Amino acid sequence: MASNGHDNIPDIVIGRLPIYLRALNRLADDGQEITSSHELGQRLGISSAQIRKDLSHFGGFGKQGTGYQIEYLQEKLRKVLNIDREWEVALIGVGDLGKAIAHYRGFADRGFHIACLFDSDPAKVGQEIGDYTVQPMAALQQAIQDKGIRLAMLAVPVQHAQEVANTLVESGITGILNYAPINLTVPKHIQVQYIDPVVGLQRMTYYLED
Amino acid sequence: MASNGHDNIPDIVIGRLPIYLRALNRLADDGQEITSSHELGQRLGISSAQIRKDLSHFGGFGKQGTGYQIEYLQEKLRKVLNIDREWEVALIGVGDLGKAIAHYRGFADRGFHIACLFDSDPAKVGQEIGDYTVQPMAALQQAIQDKGIRLAMLAVPVQHAQEVANTLVESGITGILNYAPINLTVPKHIQVQYIDPVVGLQRMTYYLED
DNA sequence: GAAAAGCTGTTATAGTTTTCACATGAAGAA
DNA sequence: TTCTTCATGTGAAAACTATAACAGCTTTTC
Ligand SMILES: NC(=O)c1ccc[n+]([C@@H]2O[C@H](COP(=O)([O-])OP(=O)(O)OC[C@H]3O[C@@H](n4cnc5c(N)ncnc54)[C@H](O)[C@@H]3O)[C@@H](O)[C@H]2O)c1
Ligand SMILES: NC(=O)c1ccc[n+]([C@@H]2O[C@H](COP(=O)([O-])OP(=O)(O)OC[C@H]3O[C@@H](n4cnc5c(N)ncnc54)[C@H](O)[C@@H]3O)[C@@H](O)[C@H]2O)c1
Numbered sequence: 001m002a003s004n005g006h007d008n009i010p011d012i013v014i015g016r017l018p019i020y021l022r023a024l025n026r027l028a029d030d031g032q033e034i035t036s037s038h039e040l041g042q043r044l045g046i047s048s049a050q051i052r053k054d055l056s057h058f059g060g061f062g063k064q065g066t067g068y069q070i071e072y073l074q075e076k077l078r079k080v081l082n083i084d085r086e087w088e089v090a091l092i093g094v095g096d097l098g099k100a101i102a103h104y105r106g107f108a109d110r111g112f113h114i115a116c117l118f119d120s121d122p123a124k125v126g127q128e129i130g131d132y133t134v135q136p137m138a139a140l141q142q143a144i145q146d147k148g149i150r151l152a153m154l155a156v157p158v159q160h161a162q163e164v165a166n167t168l169v170e171s172g173i174t175g176i177l178n179y180a181p182i183n184l185t186v187p188k189h190i191q192v193q194y195i196d197p198v199v200g201l202q203r204m205t206y207y208l209e210d
Numbered sequence: 211m212a213s214n215g216h217d218n219i220p221d222i223v224i225g226r227l228p229i230y231l232r233a234l235n236r237l238a239d240d241g242q243e244i245t246s247s248h249e250l251g252q253r254l255g256i257s258s259a260q261i262r263k264d265l266s267h268f269g270g271f272g273k274q275g276t277g278y279q280i281e282y283l284q285e286k287l288r289k290v291l292n293i294d295r296e297w298e299v300a301l302i303g304v305g306d307l308g309k310a311i312a313h314y315r316g317f318a319d320r321g322f323h324i325a326c327l328f329d330s331d332p333a334k335v336g337q338e339i340g341d342y343t344v345q346p347m348a349a350l351q352q353a354i355q356d357k358g359i360r361l362a363m364l365a366v367p368v369q370h371a372q373e374v375a376n377t378l379v380e381s382g383i384t385g386i387l388n389y390a391p392i393n394l395t396v397p398k399h400i401q402v403q404y405i406d407p408v409v410g411l412q413r414m415t416y417y418l419e420d
Numbered sequence: 421g422a423a424a425a426g427c428t429g430t431t432a433t434a435g436t437t438t439t440c441a442c443a444t445g446a447a448g449a450a
Numbered sequence: 451t452t453c454t455t456c457a458t459g460t461g462a463a464a465a466c467t468a469t470a471a472c473a474g475c476t477t478t479t480c
Contacts, residue, residue, distance in 0.1 A: 060428075065475055081415055089411070107411075177407055183253055200387050204385035246458090274459080276446060423478105425477085450451100
């Protein structure tokens with residue numbers, strides 16, 4: 001049916017594709033070559049019908065009677081998600097969390113290359129972290145525009161998150177991964193994703209008996 | 211997800227409550243005392259009707275013509291979510307990420323107290339981090355049972371995450387916040403929440419034009 | 421090589437979630 | 451007071467999402 005043009009695929013379907021891809025990565029690591037909607041569903045706690053239906057939005061990736069070739073399906077999902085290439089990401093805020101992020105290899109392994117680091121603290125500016133030097137905020141706009149960077153990770157204290165987000169948007173960033181526990185107000189065409197572990201914990205305690 | 215003796219409030223509603231609470235925290239920080247479903251909705255990019263409907267599952271927290279008393283609503287939401295008390299959390303894996311987590315004050319500020327640290331690496335065991343000493347994995351079950359800990363954060367390498375999760379479940383943990391990029395297989399009564407920043411990035415790139 | 425078993429893609433059905441729209445109550449203005 | 455404005459809580463309708471079921475192709479089994 002539809003291929004990679006932005007037809008009207010529900011957001012909720014798009015949101016599950018990275019989860020499918022992550023499960024496929026694990027199966028591939030284990031040396032497995034073929035899987036099925038049933039196996040994936042069992043692993044993910046999702047019905048097999050839902051997986052088949054989600055995938056069918058983008059074309060037939062499987063083979064009746066056989067299942068899905070893992071490597072092929074990974075390739076197709078990467079293409080759909082636009083991650084069949086490397087994305088450069090700016091990281092703002094090189095504190096405890098920012099440093100852990102900068103050292104973490106899991107981003108590069110999955111196609112996201114941290115291409116520059118920024119911090120407002122003069123004591124941090126100039127520090128070498130990984131392959132890069134921490135730059136001052138004054139250099140942000142120019143650097144992002146020169147490199148054509150579209151994505152940023154925001155790891156500054158909550159009080160400054162909105163203000164830095166505004167700067168990012170002005171600089172041309174269109175996707176922000178926000179670690180600060182605050183909902184950002186941004187123009188409609190800007191994507192934001194939130195990482196807030198406390199929200200995760202709070203979602204669980206509801207279900208725990210006292 | 212199993213609902214523990216609660217009414218049958220949809221999971222999706224429960225999942226939004228921490229987001230509402232977070233927004234209320236910000237408003238309270240700004241010194242505001244009253245808000246409305248409309249104001250909250252604007253900040254969160256959610257319709258006001260949805261917020262009113264969500265809250266109405268738990269009783270009438272607002273006042274017609276006026277809105278919601280922020281402090282009162284926070285209190286009520288905390289009660290609903292079972293976070294009108296402090297929860298102790300075990301942290302497994304004291305690497306780069308685990309250290310950043312252990313130093314982060316945002317957990318304690320929002321009612322989650324990291325009560326013990328574990329690592330399998332003999333070089334890490336015995337290290338002092340924050341107020342606690344890293345303990346060996348062999349001490350895990352006893353410590354968790356003695357303290358009656360129900361929640362754990364999992365920050366070990368992906369290859370060991372499932373095996374450690376199994377140990378946690380055996381030890382009596384019923385909620386796991388998993389930082390490793392793998393879907394855990396656990397018994398039905400165990401809650402799991404995932405923190406995977408790469409998934410967040412991948413959800414955004416779909417919407418970015420090439 | 422025929423029958424059995426397995427799996428996809430898809431259409432139809434069931435279920436869930438969101439939005440709409442309004443009755444009702446509160447607060448301030450004139 | 452009375453009028454106007456504002457905002458909640460809620461049933462009904464609309465929109466969306468998940469599940470069930472099956473035709474049709476593939477592989478395995480005997
Ligand atoms: N540490 C964690 O495990 C963790 C976990 C979840 C969320 N967070 C969140 O991530 C953010 C950072 O946490 P952290 O523990 O690394 O804090 P931190 O204080 O160690 O680091 C914050 C960094 O941001 C820099 N900064 C401050 N204002 C800035 C500005 N206007 N522009 C650019 N840089 C600025 C500071 O100089 C500092 O280096 C916080 O919002 C926190 O709530 C942290
Ligand atoms: N660093 C980050 O910013 C970041 C971000 C997102 C996700 N993660 C994920 O978090 C996990 C940890 O990342 P990290 O960068 O801290 O890795 P790390 O290698 O620095 O730390 C892992 C720690 O786990 C310990 N460990 C290993 N096996 C163990 C076992 N069986 N039982 C107990 N402890 C064990 C190790 O001794 C080490 O101290 C990984 O799964 C990683 O993918 C990390």
